[in-house]
Amino acid sequence: MSDDIPDLDDLLATARVVSLPMKVRFRGVLQREILLFRGPAGWAEFSPFPEYNDGESAAWLRAAIEAGWQGFPAPLRDAVPVNATVPAVPPADVPAVLARYDGTQTVKVKVAERGQGVDEDVARVAAVRAALPQAQLRVDANGGWDVPTAVAALGRLADYRLQYAEQPVPDIAGLRSVRLQLRRAGIDVPVAADESVRKEEDPLRVAREDAADLIVVKVQPLGGVRRALRIVAEAGLPAVVSSALDSSVGIRAGVALAAALPELPYACGLGTVSLMAGDVAAGPLVPAGGQLRVGDVAVDEDLLDRFAAAPERRRWWLDRLRRCHARLAGETLEV
Structure with missing residues (x-):
């Protein structure tokens, strides 16, 4: 053993x-x-x-x-910024979702939901932009588009000033193609890799193949905080720390990773406890003022x-x- x-x-x-x-x-x-x-x-x-x-x-x-x-490793900061997450809800429901987050200035919007189309994605992103005109907006397709659909969709969504698009297509070759086609078309939407990091046997391949502008890292899929820190260092790309729809206990590990990164250029996707109607901590790890404090979680x-x-x-x-x-x-x- x-x-x-x-x-x-x-x-x-x-x-x-x-x-x-x-x-x-x-x-x-x-x-x-x-x-x-x-x-x-x-x-x-x-x-x-x-x-x-x-x-x-x-x-x-x-x-x-x-x-x-x-x-966890010693933290380099005592708080980390976090984004709000808007699931694939109708535009009319967007204000209620955003109301669950305190003080956020960055929003991730889910797109490419099975059974929905690009028109619905555009309407949802437009509703977020209308509610928060100055916020940073990012979209997450979870690999749900093919390359032509991703390029066309992001060409439309770019009008809403996207910070980046997360995993627009499922594979690394597709990510690289989307990135190159967007660049050639003059569409300023950086590409982030999520599943192509955490689901690959070689999480560094996406960086070697120049398939993304940044990577999304999650503690559990990558085998722990220390291994995730090594992957970020070796990839040499900016990193966003995100959750896997964890309870406050899992979010605590994500906060530990974000707090230990030498650089933290993007708000983290660690506010998802706000989407839950129950948790295991009496004091759930939900954002206050757009941030999560570094600290232990008391399980109840x-x-x-x-x-x-x-x-x-x-x-x-x-x-x-x-x-x-x-x-x-x-x-x-x-x-």
Whole structure:
């Protein structure tokens, strides 16, 4: 067994599985399931989305073990700026979503939602721009467009002064093509890579292939704060720290990464607890004045009980934890 991986029994001893309700549908999710456990350094979150396989999910477990057993690097700043996130809602709902965020001056707008078209994306971005004329706006397609659609859509959306477009197409070759075509057309929309960093076996490939102007980094998918810091350093590109729809425990790790980066040129996508109707901390990590303070999170036992997942979902998550732990520890479970 690897020396830096605690025994499975140590994880299971404090494991709690919760199902947190969302205020709005986000990534198709209305209930966010999360497994938490507590190590010597504090509470940790393991929450890969249900569709992720064990190989991908093992990195999320390594990040949780770092948080619970090692803790975080020393911060270089005591607060980090964060953006508001507007899901793929109708334009009329945009003001209510923005009202959940205190003092934000940067907004990420979800686009390319399955079942919607570019006209709906433009209307949503226009509604955000109308509500916040001076804000920084960015869009996130989660790889939902093909190259021609991305170039055409961003040509239209550029009228709303975009800070950048996140993962407009699914693959690295497509990102590079979109970036080059935008440049040739004189469309000033930088391209950010998210899935092409966190879902690739080689997270530095996007930088080597000149496929993005900046990268989006998330603690859990990249295997922890320290590994994410190394990836940013080696990529040599500006970085945005974002969340994976975490509870306050997972957001705390994202804040630790943002606080430890030598440079933090962009607001972070760490305000997503504002989209949740429940959390595990009595004092949830939601922005105040457009920022999140660096500090520990106090998990509330009553909230763990209130949002406890159904028994069959708890069993599902504990089985997943066992399999991912076996991968990290170099063991093989019998099927």
